Amino acid sequence: MEKYKLHKEVKILLFLLSFFLVLVFASPIFMSLGLRYIPYSFQPPLFGSEKLFNEQSLSQEFISPQDNLTAIGVSIRNFNLQSKGDVILEVYSRGGLIRRSVVSGSSIKDGDIVIFTFDKIPNSRSVSYVFKLSTLEVGKEKAYEVYTTNEPQDFAGSLYINDMPVEKPISFLLYFAPESRFSLIYDIYKSWFNRFYSDYNFFYFFIATFSLLAILIIYFAKKEGGR
Amino acid sequence: MRDFFQIPIPRYLFVFALLVRFLIMPFLYHPDIKIYNFQSSFLSSGVLNIYDFLNEKKQELPFREEFVYQPLAYLFWGSYQVLIKPLLGSSFKEWLWDASQQSVENFRIFRFIFLLKLPLLFFDVLTAFLLASFFDDKKRKSRVFTLWLLNPFSIFIIYAYSGFDIIVSFLVLLSLYLAKKDRLVLSSFFLVLGYLFKAYPLLLLPIIFLKVNKFSDFLKMFLVVLATFLSLSYPFFSKSFISGAISSGLMNRIFAPSIDLGFGVRIIIPFLIMFIVYLLSRLDKRIEVYFFLLLVVVLSFIHFHIQWLVWILPLLILFLVKYKENYFIAVLWFLVMFFLPFLYDDKQMTVSLFSLFSRYFSLIPYPFVIVQKVYDPYYLQSLLQTASSSLALFLLWKNINYIKK
Numbered sequence: 264m265e266k267y268k269l270h271k272e273v274k275i276l277l278f279l280l281s282f283f284l285v286l287v288f289a290s291p292i293f294m295s296l297g298l299r300y301i302p303y304s305f306q307p308p309l310f311g312s313e314k315l316f317n318e319q320s321l322s323q324e325f326i327s328p329q330d331n332l333t334a335i336g337v338s339i340r341n342f343n344l345q346s347k348g349d350v351i352l353e354v355y356s357r358g359g360l361i362r363r364s365v366v367s368g369s370s371i372k373d374g375d376i377v378i379f380t381f382d383k384i385p386n387s388r389s390v391s392y393v394f395k396l397s398t399l400e401v402g403k404e405k406a407y408e409v410y411t412t413n414e415p416q417d418f419a420g421s422l423y424i425n426d427m428p429v430e431k432p433i434s435f436l437l438y439f440a441p442e443s444r445f446s447l448i449y450d451i452y453k454s455w456f457n458r459f460y461s462d463y464n465f466f467y468f469f470i471a472t473f474s475l476l477a478i479l480i481i482y483f484a485k486k487e488g489g490r
Numbered sequence: 491m492r493d494f495f496q497i498p499i500p501r502y503l504f505v506f507a508l509l510v511r512f513l514i515m516p517f518l519y520h521p522d523i524k525i526y527n528f529q530s531s532f533l534s535s536g537v538l539n540i541y542d543f544l545n546e547k548k549q550e551l552p553f554r555e556e557f558v559y560q561p562l563a564y565l566f567w568g569s570y571q572v573l574i575k576p577l578l579g580s581s582f583k584e585w586l587w588d589a590s591q592q593s594v595e596n597f598r599i600f601r602f603i604f605l606l607k608l609p610l611l612f613f614d615v616l617t618a619f620l621l622a623s624f625f626d627d628k629k630r631k632s633r634v635f636t637l638w639l640l641n642p643f644s645i646f647i648i649y650a651y652s653g654f655d656i657i658v659s660f661l662v663l664l665s666l667y668l669a670k671k672d673r674l675v676l677s678s679f680f681l682v683l684g685y686l687f688k689a690y691p692l693l694l695l696p697i698i699f700l701k702v703n704k705f706s707d708f709l710k711m712f713l714v715v716l717a718t719f720l721s722l723s724y725p726f727f728s729k730s731f732i733s734g735a736i737s738s739g740l741m742n743r744i745f746a747p748s749i750d751l752g753f754g755v756r757i758i759i760p761f762l763i764m765f766i767v768y769l770l771s772r773l774d775k776r777i778e779v780y781f782f783l784l785l786v787v788v789l790s791f792i793h794f795h796i797q798w799l800v801w802i803l804p805l806l807i808l809f810l811v812k813y814k815e816n817y818f819i820a821v822l823w824f825l826v827m828f829f830l831p832f833l834y835d836d837k838q839m840t841v842s843l844f845s846l847f848s849r850y851f852s853l854i855p856y857p858f859v860i861v862q863k864v865y866d867p868y869y870l871q872s873l874l875q876t877a878s879s880s881l882a883l884f885l886l887w888k889n890i891n892y893i894k895k
Contacts, residue, residue, distance in 0.1 A: 272633070273503070276640040280510055283642035287514055290844050290851075297841075297854040305591050378853075438853075451848045458597060465601040469516070476509040483502035 291451045298447065299380070300333045300438035306376065307412040307434045309338060313424060315350070316406035320397035323433045324420025327390055333383040334364075334438035335394050340408035341371045348400030350407065352379035355393045368401065374410075376436065383440045391420075394435075410434050498622050498631040499639075507639035511614070514649055515607045516600040519846045520838055522797075523606055523652035524593075526567060528586045529557045533568025534575075540564045541730035552589035556734040561726045562686035563654065566609075574605050594845050603652075603846070610648055613660045615639075617804055620663050624670070624778075624808060634811045643828060644803050650843050653797035658684045662691050662781070663804050669698055669777050678711045682718040689740050690801055693764065693788060697780050700772045743792040763787045767886070773893050782809045783886055789827065790875070790882035796831035796839065799824070816888055823881040830874045832857050833867050 286293075313321055335352060347368040354362040364379035371377055384390075396409060411422065412434035422432045441447040460466050497504050529540060537543045540557045548554045557564060571578070578601070585596045596602075618638045622631040638644065648656050661684035668677035678698050684691035695715070702708045726735075748756035764784060771780035782805040789798060806824055810817055831839050837856040844851045861867040 270633075270636075273636050273640065276636065276642075277506075280507075280640055280642050280645075283646065284510055284513065287518065291847050294841065294844060294847075294851050294854055298850055300853070301850050302853070308590075451850070455847050458595065459600055461597040462601050465598070465604070469600075469604075472512065473509070476505055476512060479505045480502045480509065483500065483505060487500040487502060 291455070292448055295441075295444060295447050295451060298441065300440055301447070302336070303328055303437045303439060304416055306336070306338070306436050307414050307416060307419075309410040309434050310413040311411045311431055312340060312408035313411060313422070313429065313433075314403070314406040315339075315396055315398055315409050316401050316403045317399055318403065319406075319425055320395055321409055321433065322393050322395045322423040322426070323435065324391065324393050324422075325435075325437070326418045326420070327384075327387040327392060327437065328418050329437075329439045330386055330388045331383045331440040331442070332387040332392075332437060333440045334378050334380040336376045336378040336436035336438065337396065337433055338374060338410040339371050339377050340410065341368065341373050342408075344369075344371075344373065346371075346398075346401045346405045346407055348398050350377070351397050351399070352381075353395045353397070354381065354384075355395065356390060368398075368407070371407070378436075378438065380438075396433075494619055494623055498628060498635050503636070504639065508615070511611055511645060511649060514645070515611065516604040517846050518650040518652075518843050519594065519599075519603055520651045520653075520843060523603065524586065525553055525555055526557075526559065526563070526654070527571065527606055528553055529555075530564050530567035531571055531583065531586055533564065534572050539726050539728060539731070541726060541734045542728050544734075545730040552587055556730070558734055559688060560686045560735050561722055561731075562683070563688065565722075566657075566687070567654070570609060574608075577605055578602060591849060594849050599846060607649060607652060610652070610654065610656050613656045614644070614648055617656065617660050617663060620660065620667060621804055621808060624667060625811070630811055634807055637807045637811065638804065641807075643824070644800065647796060647800050647803070647828075651795075651797045653795075653800070655688065655797050655800040658688045658691060659800050659804050661687070662694065662801070665691070665694075665698070666778055666781055666805075669701065674698055674701055674707065675711050675714055678715050679718055682715050686719070686722050689735075690785070690798075693784060694781055696768050697771045697777060697784065700768060701777065740792075740798075743794070744788065746793070747791050760788050760791045763791065763883075763886070770890065770893065778805065778808055778812070779889060781805050783882075783889060786823065786882045786885060790823075790879040793875075794827075794831070796828070799827060816885060819881055819885055819888075823878055823885065826874055826878045826881065830871060830878065833861060833871050833874070834858060835867070 315321055335354075339350070349365050349367055350371065352364045352366075353360055362381035362384065364381045366377055366379060379394075398407065401407060410433070411431040413431055415432045415434075418437070419432045419435070421428050423429070529544065532540060532543060544551070544555075544557055571582075575582075579598060581596070581598055582602060585593060585599065585602060588596070593599075618635050621638050622635045625631045625634060661680050665677045665680035665684065668674075668680065678695065681691045681695050681698060685695075699708065699711065702711060723731075744760050745758055747759040749759065750756050764787065767780055767784045767787060771777070774780070782802065785802045785805065789802065802824070806820060809820060835858045837852060839856070841854045841856045842852045858867045861870060
């Protein structure tokens, strides 16, 4: 084959394509900059729900498994987006209010996890807390429904409706601020690699094919040339 | 055949294009690939009418979506899964049935995603060869081949969003190729075959029909279309089939933008412009321009899914290589259309695509939420959609001027 001179258009495409590849594989670095908190575990399965309206609040006990607690997520039913009133989450420790977060009902999509964020609590590990969900503006006829679970995590305690204990706790998620950006990026790459390697047959197939293609590129480039 | 598979660019560029695809295939993930494979998996259990089955069993299934594609899509993906079953392993079914957040952490997910995307790779590469075969001269063969294989836009849309639109795009392109060779009956056959995966090739069928001059040819074509359609659709006919495959997705969206005349009557804007394109196509021999223009105007006037841009990409590249006059406008139109869906209120358009790197990424604020803090994202979407519609109309107007000359 005669020597092939790379057209300007091809050079632009090669640049864009290489940039795209870098962007994909460096995405954990860029995207981790936007991660303000990470969940401690998966959300427990949803099973049943409790109504939340101006005359009924829900108080959930829990023990924080880590330091730097900074958000709590719960699944809320807002059928047909009918309720617009604010939902308030308050965190109590030893009976005293320590954090408060408000989410507007207009941003609560039916069944979505609603994340209430607040300033991080630095020394939260092994401390008992209660988070209280309430709403002032929504009446019983348009009540929100907060999903509960029949398989609670070990750090979840009892749920109280207007201070009366009920059987099933809320299905909730705890979020913690990462210790440092570097450790977060390292953990993300490490976890990704470990998961990829755990299917080692596919992993070795992938590496072998990648190497073969790379060798072919070098071989053909040397043979056919390109400027 | 040997000529068809001749690589018109240096082989290292071709292998590089393959390498890029290979590298990203297992790592970018959109849940659509799981949904349509979950639904198609019932073929191996002996379910033929998937529309009725899903409707009846909705409450028992982890994914309750209707099957919104055409019957051949079900048969294709169902058969493909049977073919690669030994490679997928026993945990594949378990993963398909897992609707929880944990499913992205399945230890075999990279293998599943890679294998399920292989047919996309096959048709993607085949599209490059088919595009090259539209030209006789070496220079344009090489250009069209490069533009297809080395552009990151098609790679991103095909392998990140993982719809099987590339299969339909290939069939549409094949139909166009045959139409250019005046083999109109065969051309219409491949369009219907495409339709039996996804509905959009049906919009292009009138362009082929309008090229026929003799009534006997028209009749022959009509019979081929009808026979192909009925042979693969008839076993699926039911109420659920109509609500799932016929009245959803594209077809619903295409009827939405309209001018109300009162008394319950509307002028449907995409159809209005489509009819103009059909009439213009009768006056001109360049079928590829009308395939391209029709999809350009339809997508510009509806709320579209980013995957649908794969319908246009091969035609756009063909258009760019053949007709240099409208290069800038056509590229600008595509770029507006490409970036517009990133502003949708849907994290699966952007941040969630990277959830196989880390499930935490679905927690990152996505463009809609970021824009919402400073501006109304719907207003911005409307501005971009208006810009793309204007550019589409401008391309149409330029084409009318071309015919006048």
